[in-house]
Amino acid sequence: MIDIVADIGGTNARLGRARDGRVDPDSVRRYRNAEFPDFRALIAAHVAEWGGERVRALVVAIAGPVTGRVARLTNLDWAFDADRLSADLGGAEVRLVNDLRALGHALPVLAEGDLAPLVAGPVRARGNGQSLIVGIGTGFNVSLVIAPDIVAEAEYGHVGLSAALAARLEGLGVNPAEFPTVEELFSGRGFAAFASRASGRDFASAEAALSGPDGAPAHVLAAYLGLVAELARDLVLAFMPLSGVHFAGGVMRGLVATGLGDAFAQGFARPHPIVEGLARVPVSLITADAAALAGCARLLSAPA
Numbered sequence: 001m002i003d004i005v006a007d008i009g010g011t012n013a014r015l016g017r018a019r020d021g022r023v024d025p026d027s028v029r030r031y032r033n034a035e036f037p038d039f040r041a042l043i044a045a046h047v048a049e050w051g052g053e054r055v056r057a058l059v060v061a062i063a064g065p066v067t068g069r070v071a072r073l074t075n076l077d078w079a080f081d082a083d084r085l086s087a088d089l090g091g092a093e094v095r096l097v098n099d100l101r102a103l104g105h106a107l108p109v110l111a112e113g114d115l116a117p118l119v120a121g122p123v124r125a126r127g128n129g130q131s132l133i134v135g136i137g138t139g140f141n142v143s144l145v146i147a148p149d150i151v152a153e154a155e156y157g158h159v160g161l162s163a164a165l166a167a168r169l170e171g172l173g174v175n176p177a178e179f180p181t182v183e184e185l186f187s188g189r190g191f192a193a194f195a196s197r198a199s200g201r202d203f204a205s206a207e208a209a210l211s212g213p214d215g216a217p218a219h220v221l222a223a224y225l226g227l228v229a230e231l232a233r234d235l236v237l238a239f240m241p242l243s244g245v246h247f248a249g250g251v252m253r254g255l256v257a258t259g260l261g262d263a264f265a266q267g268f269a270r271p272h273p274i275v276e277g278l279a280r281v282p283v284s285l286i287t288a289d290a291a292a293l294a295g296c297a298r299l300l301s302a303p304a
Contacts, residue, residue, distance in 0.1 A: 001056040004046070005296035007099060008039060009063045010075030010138030011188075011250075014290055015046045018059075018297035022109075028290050039078050040088060047089070057093040058085065059296040061102035063139055065155055071096045074157075075138045075187075097299060099292050100143035103133045103248055104151035106295030114288040115246065118256065119265045125282045127243030132235060133286075136228070137249030140183040140190075144239050157183030162234050165227065172223055174198055186231060188251050194227075195220050210254040222263035225255055229267025236281055237274065248286040256285050 005023060007014040016028035029046060036042040039060070047055060064074040069082040082094040115124070131145040140157035159182050161169075166176035169185075174197045179185035185194060188206035195209040195216040196202050203209040209216040232245055256264075269279040288294070 001054045002050060003057045003297075003300055004043075004055055004059075005293045005300075006043070006046075006058065006060045007102065007290070007292035007296070008033070008060060008073065008078070009099065009250075010073055013039075013042060014293060015043075016290065016293050017050075018293075018300055021297055021301050023290060023293045023297050025290070028293065033076055033078070039080055040085065043085065044088070055089045055092040057095075057300055058089060059095045059097065059102075059299050060085075061097055061099040061292045061296050063099045063135075063137070063141075066096045066098050066153070069096065071098075095299060097296070098141070098143070098153050100133050100135050100141045100248075101151045101153050102292040102295035102299070103135070103246075103286065104131075104143040104145040104295065105149070105298045106291045106293075107131060107133070107145055107246065108148040109294055109298065110286065110288060110291060114286060114291065115284040116256070116287050118247065118261055118283045118285055119268055119279070125243050127281070128240065129243055130239065130241045131244045131246060132239050132241035134232070134235060134245060134247050134252075135249040136186050136191075136247065136252040138188045138251075140186045142235065142239070144241065156235075157181065157187070161185065162230075164234065165230050168227060168230055172198055182231070186228065191224060191251050191255075194224055198223060206251050206254065210258070218258070218260060221255065221258050222260045225260055225263040226267040228252070228255070229264045232264075232268055232283060233270075233272065233278065236278055242281055244282040244284065246284050246286050248291065252285060253287070 003018045005018045013031045017024045062071045064072050071080040082096050086094045133143045135141050142154050142156045144152040169176040191206045192203045192209050198220045272278040
């Protein structure tokens with residue numbers, strides 16, 4: 001019998017096997033969601049790759065809100081029903097969890113090499129014991145890690161932009177009314193829309209805006225990273241994660257890969273009128289592509 005862990009984003013999916021609370025790295029498979037009509041078809045195809053071996057347990061990290069035993073992706077019309085999945089898998093134990101919460105559970109087992117610093121200093125700190133996971137990918141969300149096994153869920157992407165962010169957009173010649181919520185600005189489609197407005201060119205996707213010489217100009221990318229820094233300052237005030245802010249998601253990884261990370265560091269380091277020493281909060285990027293699977297593996301042995 002096998003245990004399967006899955007990380008389902010709005011665009012891509014990662015599935016693998018777990019043993020003794022850890023992911024077998026050689027078992028991880030990556031899929032494009034567009035190649036399947038729904039998750040039930042995807043999990044059936046994945047199990048078939050293992051010769052149809054009996055599934056004992058399945059933990060699914062989902063980029064969307066989880067309500068009890070059901071969930072739905074925010075940026076794709078896929079629904080999840082744990083009881084129906086259990087029946088499909090011959091009575092397997094099935095657990096659904098928000099993907100940012102899964103990343104929060106992964107944080108204690110991530111190696112130092114899985115966390116790249118975005119500001120000078122260590123990527124882990126004692127602080128107050130609270131850390132924040134911030135996902136900027138197809139969509140946006142956060143999860144507060146209060147202790148290694150206490151991780152809070154949120155749907156912060158649907159919160160309105162702060163006055164500071166709106167003012168920065170206006171200063172860049174971009175109408176903040178076009179970005180009414182955090183996710184409308186900080187997501188794949190939000191980044192593509194911002195890059196289009198700020199450059200006067202049309203980028204159909206975040207991938208197009210990040211495509212080297214044919215993508216958004218450096219000053220636009222740096223300006224967006226400055227906006228991400230302003231968001232991070234807001235999030236520190238909202239959640240007080242003095243032990244660290246850890247970014248995740250394909251869009252954020254792509255932005256940092258441009259080599260313009262100093263634009264984030266400089267924006268985050270500005271003195272704050274309320275939080276003294278805000279710039280000393282460690283900020284890092286989770287570079288491990290399968291980090292959410294590690295969190296799912298830890299949840300296999302945790303109480304539901």
